[in-house]
Amino acid sequence: MASLPRRTKSRYSELLLSLDGAGTLVDQLVRALRAEIKQANVGARLPPTRTLAKDLGISRNTVITAYGELANEGLIATHFGGGSFVSDLDRSPRTRTDNSGSLPLPAADEPTLSKFGRRLEHLDASPILERPELQFDFRYGLPVVGDFPFQAWTRIVSKRAMIASVSVLGYGESAGYLPLRSELAEYLRRARGIACHPDQIIITNGSQQALDLIARILIDPGDRVVLEEPSYEGARQAFSSVGARIVAVPVDRNGLQVAKLPARSSRCRAVYVTPSHQFPTGAVLSADRRQQLMDWARVHNCFIVEDDYDGELRYDIRPIEAIKGGDTDDQVIYVGTMSKVLFPSLRLGYLVSPRRLRKSLIAAKHVCDRQTPALLQTALSDFMAQGHFNRHLLRARRLCSHRRTALLDAIHQHLGARVMVEGANAGIHVMMWLNDRTANDVPQLVEQAARAGVGIYPITPYFIHAPRGAGLLLGYASMEESMIREGIQRLAGVLAE
Template sequence: MPDTPLPLGTLSLDTASDLPLYRQLYDGLREAILDGRLKPGARLPSSRGLATELGVGRNTVVSAYEQLTAEGYLDSHIGAGTRVAHLLPDRLTGPGEPPPRRTQSRTARPAKRLLSRRGDAMQGVRRPAANYRRGVTRPFQHGLPDIEDFPALLWSRLLAKHSRDPRHDLFGYEVDKGHKGLRRAIADYAAADRGVVCAPEQVIVTAGAQAALDLAIRMLIDPGDKVWMEDPGYLGARGALMSAEADIRPVEVDGNGMDVEAAIATLPPPRLAYVTASHQFPMGATLSLPRRLALIEHVAQSGGYILEDDYDSEFRFAGRPIASLQGLDRGDTVIYMGTLAKTLFPAIRIGYLIVPPALAEPFSVAIRLTGHIPPASLQAALAEFIEEGHFGAHVRRVRQVYARRRAILLEELDTTLARWLRPAPGEGGLQLAALLPPGADDAKAAAAARRADIHATALSAYRLAPGGRPGLHMGYAGVPDDALRKGARTLATVLEKEKMAEF
């Protein structure tokens, strides 16, 4: 029996597409089978013959045929060639019959609930994701360190070293709350650089900071529990709390961080207080010592917890980094959270919690259920990276780069952008807040900037309560010096064109 003529005119393979050629061929053949252009029992050309007709490699056709055969669209037998299956997986009718038409049921069915309440709540917080592409600069995009400066060759050697022998125990499941060497390295680093008081057994290693947030909130918050949160504040924390159906109580932020005194006076005691004490996100303020002590005392008395998100405190450019809130706690009230994504690179996806001793075992049990565990070989490579001093050397090196870039942005705010923007107080980090005149529409300014490929976020996007000072959240750490200056000029042009309010 001769091969069935294929509808080659409809099999269009695009060599410039990101979709692999075999997948394009698979999709085209599957569609031809399902819409009846290729009938059940029809014999297809040999893989070599079709490859010649299409001008592709034989392996491309073989891969497409094998996938279609595995899924039941084709039958392949030695000596009989490859044919369209008589009973297709997408049909419930007999051979050769068209697929049944969908008709309206006479019996009304209840509307299908698409998502859980938790899922619906997560849709309400759209968090902009920092996007990295080598050689592509996005002025003022925040959340990205300078990835170009990372010692990638050294890192790849360590990663290969801990990944090459499958007989090693790193290839098993037994990492629980984290690789022992990494937990020890994190505990030592947090104690020396952040003043954290802990033992390695209190460290829980997670697959990124968001996983650490999710784990802590799952373990501590029931629906309706009251949570104090800085306003404006971090969208990732807000989304996790909303999905847990927490009763979020926004607390205003000023030049000394969260207004703890006002919260104590006006709000019920919290089950949890979420705070970025060392470098408030997004405003950049540092929580003052009196407020730190007052917050710890108040939450401890109410039997709650404080979740301290210490996301980028390594990068402080005036004096030494501020010691952690956890180091002041003497009542096991503070849970300390950190991340390696801001110091190394985002794709490493390693964060951690340092929990009070009584919570170490429950959190260890829970993380085995949530699956928020990074690969053991990755953890082992990172442990060696820290222990051999490469982590500290990298932080010292990029701290100088970020200090220079911050100075450039501050200079541009003082000159090119001075008519519209003023920097908020702050001494470090990977980004800063720049304030617009009162009453200005920062959402309009951010949208107009994005159309010009300037990626600054409106401060109002981080707010729960209405009002507050308008402004833009502007990153500088991952933006080259010249791009910062050029971006400032472009942003000035945008703000002038939009007739934004001026000082």
């Protein structure tokens, strides 16, 4: 909620915007833009999302979401690489002719992209792209890679490639390789408390494709989807791309604040949560709130999308059963990935589908890419069946625990009371708040740290409503302990400047 009205006038447009302080920032901005657009000239250019966000002092994600809603309404059009413009409000068909005067052609200024395509233009690429020039890169999302059993994996892949049968070389099941689905079903039963049949599991190209398939079969433009605030940007992109209206519900130290979920009249179609290790804060959804969430979803006829992206890696707390494990109403769609326990470029994820959605999800997978590469599926199945997966997971958990301890000790030694760390009891990253800085200081800090050879990453991309404080995400799983210590020492020097 905005407590005071905000006004801005941009050099990119004749639009004079005023946020009235009523409702969410997205609602305010859509309302203000809609009113001004109707008085503007067709073709007037809207401010770039970064510029408008800066002028109004709000998150760029808020502006992106508002522009997406206006594009859905047909009020603005986006030209690829050229910005967003006021559309012809009467949207009457216009044509032009070729030189002969007989062949109707599209008007030169008509958008060439669908609404889906225009929505995608407002989405940013991943903020965690590799930065090889940095010696001490706290890039999050990378698992333990140096200790991965490459010899065993290479041997399995080579053997599978040599003995590949016609069934592996040809088309396979869209749901995935059955032996792999059976291995995953047994693993989920043992490690995550989920009792499911292999037929409920669908193999995907990473968890991102799983989220995309879920969004496509559940959401129509304008449908509401609840996301945690802050939340994983990949989930927000998947749901926003199909025209969902995002409802941001804040999290605290006990996870999603279920009491703040919208009323039944909002007609939400899905609620996306990361309950085992909330991304990015690291909070664990309490047992009481888990039950409240299940009750809310049942009453509202709403699906829960449970993203268990690193639920296997826990340190100071006992393993917590997945929400799907207690899903007696079959209303939870469970999403898992191998990116955090094996390696991201493998691009193997999976979902556990409610029985009533299975047919639609498999059909969506078939339309999208028919199947995930069979060679990798067969290799992973063998890797799990031969025990390599479980052994690697145990080693990775032990190494992550040591590296986490090194990180926390270094932060305590070099930064002390100047920072506050959250989410350190699980996963492969922590969130660190800088007590004596503001969010506006972070871009300059990122540049200063890079000059010192240290890679740090702001939390702002994960908020729909910009945070007031200065926060960083620090990944540690892929770094040696000595590198972690020196990296934090260098960061402390940057913060002392």
